[in-house]
Amino acid sequence: MRKMDLHSGVDARVLIIGCGISGIGAAQKLIKQGFRNVRIIEATSRSGGRIKTGSLDGKIIEIGANWIHGPSQENPVFNLASHYHLLDEECLSEENQSVEIDGLPPLFSSWLSSSGKKLEADLMAPAVEVFMTLLKKSQEFYNTSRAPMSSVGEFLKTEALRISNEEWKEDQARKVRKALFSTLLKLECGVSGTHTMDDVDLATFGMYKSLPGLDCTFPGGYEGLIKHMMNELPKDIVLFNKPVKCIHWNSFHSRASSKGRTCPVAVECFNGETFEADHIILTIPLGYMKKHHDTLLNPPLPQHKLHSMQKLGFGTNNKIFLELEKPFWDEDCEVMFLVWEDEYDLQDCVSDVKTAWIRKMSCFTVLKPTERYGHMLCGWIAGQESEYMETLPEEEVLHTMTKLLHQFTGNPTIAIKKLVRSRWFHDPYTCGSYSYVARGCSGQDIENLAEPLPLRGSKAEPLQVLFAGEATHKSFFSTVHGALLTGWREADRLISHYNLSARKITANL
Ligand SMILES: Cc1cc2nc3c(=O)[nH]c(=O)nc-3n(C[C@H](O)[C@H](O)[C@H](O)COP(=O)(O)OP(=O)(O)OC[C@H]3O[C@@H](n4cnc5c(N)ncnc54)[C@H](O)[C@@H]3O)c2cc1C
Numbered sequence: 040m041r042k043m044d045l046h047s048g049v050d051a052r053v054l055i056i057g058c059g060i061s062g063i064g065a066a067q068k069l070i071k072q073g074f075r076n077v078r079i080i081e082a083t084s085r086s087g088g089r090i091k092t093g094s095l096d097g098k099i100i101e102i103g104a105n106w107i108h109g110p111s112q113e114n115p116v117f118n119l120a121s122h123y124h125l126l127d128e129e130c131l132s133e134e135n136q137s138v139e140i141d142g143l144p145p146l147f148s149s150w151l152s153s154s155g156k157k158l159e160a161d162l163m164a165p166a167v168e169v170f171m172t173l174l175k176k177s178q179e180f181y182n183t184s185r186a187p188m189s190s191v192g193e194f195l196k197t198e199a200l201r202i203s204n205e206e207w208k209e210d211q212a213r214k215v216r217k218a219l220f221s222t223l224l225k226l227e228c229g230v231s232g233t234h235t236m237d238d239v240d241l242a243t244f245g246m247y248k249s250l251p252g253l254d255c256t257f258p259g260g261y262e263g264l265i266k267h268m269m270n271e272l273p274k275d276i277v278l279f280n281k282p283v284k285c286i287h288w289n290s291f292h293s294r295a296s297s298k299g300r301t302c303p304v305a306v307e308c309f310n311g312e313t314f315e316a317d318h319i320i321l322t323i324p325l326g327y328m329k330k331h332h333d334t335l336l337n338p339p340l341p342q343h344k345l346h347s348m349q350k351l352g353f354g355t356n357n358k359i360f361l362e363l364e365k366p367f368w369d370e371d372c373e374v375m376f377l378v379w380e381d382e383y384d385l386q387d388c389v390s391d392v393k394t395a396w397i398r399k400m401s402c403f404t405v406l407k408p409t410e411r412y413g414h415m416l417c418g419w420i421a422g423q424e425s426e427y428m429e430t431l432p433e434e435e436v437l438h439t440m441t442k443l444l445h446q447f448t449g450n451p452t453i454a455i456k457k458l459v460r461s462r463w464f465h466d467p468y469t470c471g472s473y474s475y476v477a478r479g480c481s482g483q484d485i486e487n488l489a490e491p492l493p494l495r496g497s498k499a500e501p502l503q504v505l506f507a508g509e510a511t512h513k514s515f516f517s518t519v520h521g522a523l524l525t526g527w528r529e530a531d532r533l534i535s536h537y538n539l540s541a542r543k544i545t546a547n548l
């Protein structure tokens with residue numbers, strides 16, 4: 040019996056929009072299944088998207104994704120990275136793969152205060168413990184319909200205040216512990232990629248799933264993973280520098296080039312070029328979709344998809360890398376928290392962004408090992424304060440950071456050698472850092488976002504526009520492994536669609 044090429048999928052025209060890890064993953068899977076007509080259209084001149092390795096003074100720094108979160112057997116990024124031999128021995132050890140982490144990884148921390156003094160670990164430890172316990176509690180409301188408040192921020196603040204007032208004497212120590220709560224809230228803003236934890240939904244907070252394993256990095260840079268994946272794809276599969284303007288679906292485009300066939304989708308680029316396709320896999324970031332949804336799809340998104348897309352959260356988290364002549368921290372120190380002693384009101388955002396944006400910076404992590412990085416710090420800053428920081432000239436950021444270090448160490452001689460920062464909000468093809476489940480949203484909104492077009496029950500050509508990317512994964516949103524899994528998921532959707540129709544045709548013949 041002759042195989043029907045179109046219906047076995049190999050000739051179906053699949054256009055993947057976006058060459059981040061979800062798009063690359065989708066392409067890899069389709070090509071392995073024999074799809075011959077797969078292309079990736081990418082707005083920029085590079086692949087990797089939010090996986091972006093840069094350099095500072097010849098040293099590798101990660102502008103985007105940093106860690107493999109939960110490096111263990113269940114994590115496809117971990118498996119790929121070990122397959123390509125990109126990881127250190129330490130990361131691969133069975134022991135480290137089975138570490139279960141609740142909250143912050145066990146880092147050697149120190150606490151610097153705005154009065155220039157180091158705060159004692161014994162003084163800070165009770166506050167850290169309370170905060171971590173509360174964070175864990177906020178995850179336990181998922182699926183219980185017992186969430187007492189609507190946002191994680193409200194819950195953390197209310198409970199932290201209650202506990203500090205009940206359990207700690209009213210004195211200077213209580214004040215400074217409350218100030219540390221503000222710092223930890225700001226850190227959580229970065230973890231969630233939000234302006235304030237008041238915007239993060241409490242009832243769904245536990246939907247995010249952590250995998251076991253001690254978070255690890257790529258010694259040669261995260262982009263090494265992208266390079267290896269790209270090497271397995273046919274050359275010239277990616278069309279670079281072609282930002283997509285509009286996806287015209289549910290329409291028929293017949294061209295001579297299609298050998299008389301018609302395609303239900305046409306992708307129009309900003310440069311005027313048009314590409315026809317049977318299927319689109321859309322992997323562009325939620326931030327870009329939010330900003331451009333009214334022109335990106337024609338016809339536009341159905342109402343429920345549109346609403347879910349608008350409701351879901353997408354915020355900013357940036358890094359500011361500093362190279363210093365000499366370290367001012369202890370050798371074993373891995374993270375330094377910044378505690379503003381006057382912030383005992385448990386606030387995670389500032390009232391005047393222009394004058395006080397720097398207060399949103401929660402901590403510095405120390406890049407390790409020192410032999411590889413020298414004396415390098417990474418400052419973390421989230422939210423609108425971070426978005427404002429992006430607009431400032433580099434000298435001004437450098438000046439503000441220098442002042443901050445002087446204030447928090449009490450040492451006015453510290454000098455920054457070099458500074459590099461990320462600017463994800465103003466990246467025109469990302470428009471922020473990653474997604475979160477905003478207040479009032481649920482897993483259903485993510486499912487709505489991920490639902491293919493046309494909707495089920497339509498008589499039009501099926502699976503014209505498929506949705507992948509980090510923001511479309513219900514339990515691993517905001518991560519690299521989440522993104523990769525969504526690319527595979529949508530490739531599988533096409534693969535099983537064609538397997539099914541191939542079986543039907545064979546049966547009918
Ligand atoms: C600062 C930062 C730190 C992070 N840290 C971690 C971490 O430690 N661990 C972790 O697991 N995750 C981390 N993440 C998240 C992780 O990087 C992302 O979840 C993941 O890389 C997203 O992959 P993606 O394929 O969904 O999207 P992207 O990588 O964003 O790919 C989308 C692609 O679409 C392209 N595009 C956009 N618009 C258009 C258009 N109109 N036409 C054509 N192409 C377009 C973009 O240029 C981009 O290449 C971090 C992210 C940031 C920003």
Ligand SMILES: *[C@@H]1O[C@H](CO)[C@@H](O)[C@H](O)[C@H]1NC(C)=O
Pocket residue numbers: 128129130132134135253
């Ligand atoms: C686990 O990871 C830590 C931190 O990277 C490392 O110091 C340790 O040696 C690792 N353990 C093993 C058994 O490799």
Ligand SMILES: *[C@@H]1O[C@H](CO)[C@@H](O)[C@H](O)[C@H]1NC(C)=O
Pocket residue numbers: 181182
């Ligand atoms: C939560 O509920 C959904 C559906 O109601 C179910 O699919 C999921 O497995 C549940 N998750 C947990 C952690 O109980």
